[in-house]
Amino acid sequence: MSAMNIRDLMHASPVMPVIVLDRVADAVPLARALVAGGIRVLEVTLRTAAALESVRAIRAEVPQALVGVGTVTTPAELDAAQAAGAVFGVSPGASPALLRAIAASGLPFLPGVMTPSDVIAAREAGFEALKLFPAAQAGGIGMLKALAGPFPGLVFCPTGGIDAGSAPDFLALPNVLCVGGSWLAPKALVEAGDWAGIERIARAAAALRPAA
Template sequence: MRLSLDLLDIMHASPVIPVIAIEDIDHAVPLAKALLAGGIRVLEITLRTSHGMAAIRAIAEQVPRAIVGVGTLTYGAQFSAARDAGAVFGVSPGLTAALIAAAKSSGLPLLPGVMTPSEVLAAREAGFHQLKLFPAVPAGGIGMLNAIAGPLPDVTFCPTGGISQETAAKFLACKNVTCVGGSWLTPRKAIQAGDWAHITTLAAAASALRPMSGE
């Protein structure tokens, strides 16, 4: 059964959304189960490898409690393919007219990437109020998020790029941050070794994150 959630509900479902690149399709389902066992339900499966779509389909079919999204959307044609594979939301590194049109026609909720205040304004004018600050740390990190919060209080963010277990809570303390994205939950060596217990431990630590006092 296909999940039907709006983007803000999805962002509230987990303090951390792991950014996942599947290099071996056989790893997709056990990885998803390991993350879910640690309390991380929202998964962004990127299209950075050739196994992305197949991994989305496998997880959607075999791990029904997971909220599966598709990442690294850069072409309009990817939206309908990802939706048909079982993705219930999409994430892009930026926002173009073609991506806006594809998001609307496919019905796939999109979390688009922005880096500057002008890009935030453009995304908001296009109807997007939940955005991904990307790459978060090079874009100004916590300082940028706090600066944007004043003039643009109706926009919420999932900062992604350069965030770690050690810094995630400080990002979560920003009043305009709902969740963060990161790849530290899925270290390549642990996946290749099939060390799912280690990934569950990382996921449990991430799911327990609470905001720290801001800087």
């Protein structure tokens, strides 16, 4: 897994589930359900106290999963993600200090951008695969089409406000390799332990195909 670069990871699943876990006990069955449905790339967000231990559990018990850490906002959080065994990272935005730390870490990473200036700063730091966030509020499909002109070599994983209905339209864009979405691991199904229901959602998402 360490040999995979960020584009490899983006190609591995058309949808990257944005996972929020309140209980470590849910991490492994959730990961198994998503992988069984054909979704291998999992983003566990640093939004709860259970996140890093959940990543450790998935790494230990679900070897087919490519588990990364999202909502990375500081170099310290980046260090913690790597220590937990994350094979990639994702941020909602990026400061110069965070971009430097990511580049130095060697961890495959999707820095978050929202504006053309953000894109230029990330590209100057050496990143050509980016997360557009929050995608819907940033202009969605229209923004991605607009960015394709001045930034023809860059690819995106738009995240934020995307659901099963809109994902195919985003994936039809040539500069979109995958999308991020929380609809694959809805809180109600996770709390209920409805792993079969989550596997069905994952199977439908895995059937989507990006244009690129």
